[in-house]
Amino acid sequence: MDRYLERILQASRVYEVADETPLQTLVRLSERLENTVRLKREDLQPVFSFKLRGAYNKMAQLSEVERQRGVIAASAGNHAQGVALAARHLGTRALIVMPTTAPSIKVAAVRALGGDVVLAGVSYSEAYEQALIMAHDQSLTFVHPYDDPDVIAGQGTVAQEILRQNPGALEAIFVPVGGGGLISGVAALVKPLRPHVRIIGVQPQDSDAMRRSLAVGERITLDQVGLFADGVAVRQVGEETFRICQRWVDEVVTVDTDAICAAVKDVFDDVRAILEPAGALALAGLKQVVQREGWQGKTLVAIGSGANLNFDRLRFVAERAELGEQREVLFAATIPERPGSFRRFCELLGPRAVTEFNYRYADSHVAHVFVGVSLNERHEWEKLQNVLENHGIKTLDLTGNEMAKLHVRHLVGGRAPQAEHETLYRFEFPERPGALSRFLEQMNAHWNISLFHYRNHGADYGRVLVGFQVPPDDQGAFQDFLQGVGYPAVDETGNPAYALFLGSAL
Secondary structure, three states: OOHHHHHHHOOHHHHHOOOOOOEEEOHHHHHHHOOEEEEEEHHHOOOOEOHHHHHHHHHOOOOHHHHHHOEEEEOOOHHHHHHHHHHHHHOOOEEEEEOOOOOHHHHHHHHHOOOEEEEOOOOHHHHHHHHHHHHHHHOOEEOOOOOOHHHHHHHHHHHHHHHHHOOOOOOEEEEEOOOOHHHHHHHHHHHHHOOOOEEEEEEEOOOOHHHHHHHHOOOOOOOOOOOOOHHHOOOOOOHHHHHHHHHHOOEEEEEOHHHHHHHHHHHHHHHOOOOOHHHHHHHHHHHHHHHHHOOOOOEEEEEEOEOOOOHHHHHHHHHHHHHHOOOEEEEEEEEEOOOOHHHHHHHHHOOOOEEEEEEEOOOOOEEEEEEEEEOOOOOHHHHHHHHHHHOOOEEEEOOOOHHHHHHHHHHOOOOOOOOOOEEEEEEEEEOOOOHHHHHHHOOOOOOEEEEEEEEOOOOOEEEEEEEEEOOHHHHHHHHHHHHHHOOOEEEOOOOHHHHHHOOOOO
16 A cells, blocks of 8 residues: 555556646635635546546556567547557557447547547446456457556646646545546545645436445445546546545545536636546545535635537536526426416516526416526525415425426427417527516517427526417407517417427327
8 A cells, every 4th residue: 555655656647648647726616615726637637537547557568579469458539548648659569349338429539539430338347347358369468448567557647737827725636436546545645644635526316336345344246336527437446446445545535416517607607627527536626525514715626528529419417507506497387377477477477597497388277387496595496486476376396306497398388179279489588687578568568378389598688488378350450460560570489390399289
């Protein structure tokens, strides 16, 4: 155990390919949390991840014979890129086994670095088993992503830089944990030199093998792991890393997907960088522990471990970030199905920004509305809920309902056979408080709204789809309303998508 400090201090060859990354203060987040929050920017490495350090430290010590044979690794992406770049620098062949679920950006990056990629299995564990078979059959040196002393020592150079860049007071270092290589290297250097600094690991709630293993005192194997934070999706931690974590890691906490998305947004807001989910994991844990402990005036470091994120995943991250910050609440509201009740409900919401509104006529007595509302503080929801309940509107908080957030919000709709004389229009609303109220105030109180769909997408104008029940004799007045309301409107009543999925049966 005690030799790890020496191994890390002697791992200077990593800088033949790796960079010393900055330790950057997140000014806006620091002000909000009332602590000094600093981010170790490992996303700025040549392969956009810390994994290069451990891979190169291992491979730089191979014999000439081993280099001629080549190396093999199993990885979901970041370790793969580190091995591929290290192999190119050292002039050896690299065969990388990656799960079929690995992000395409990581697969393409490995190939661009000269690595030969084999896709096998749907998880890291399955790719790992295949890599071991191929290593034996082809006499290749296996470069483990975390459970190897030389790999652990290479990752420990991250901590060496942190202590040099932050020589003053330091309360805790938060580290993302998958198999345990990074946190083992960090703890093995920091604890002998500065034992009062807390080393806190962070894992997703659905991939918490290290937390569970430490709790029972032995390595356990998860039946399955979540794939959102694919960089830490490991079913079983390493034998050596578990041994190190038992001795030197103070705590491992878990965070949910929404908290990870919120942390991605925090980093973007401060430094205009976009971390991958595993890369933002440590910061999400830092925020959670600060709230739990009530810390103020502390200096805290989170390791931003990587930025290999598929661009299309940003849609999901943006959708969930406000929920993770508890600045948005999703709820179902039941209101009377009669003209005017929709307007009354919006009046009760007050000046709060509505982020989402999904409704489809289904019953002649009551209407069920799926609503999102922006909050400054989570406790505002309790006040709003009380106001609505006091006016006879039943509510159900769906903020923590995963099915509602992932699926139901997009499925509110269907046909409405009883919605007679329905006309469908698509509007562009200015994204400012009062826009919806102004729209409803100008509408004839006798026209019923039979469908309403709106979602804030961060643009200057919100896109809104509205169904109106307008009697034939009121068509002239309805056209006057459309012209007078001042919002761009497009008649979608003849749209075939409306006829197929929302209108009366064909």
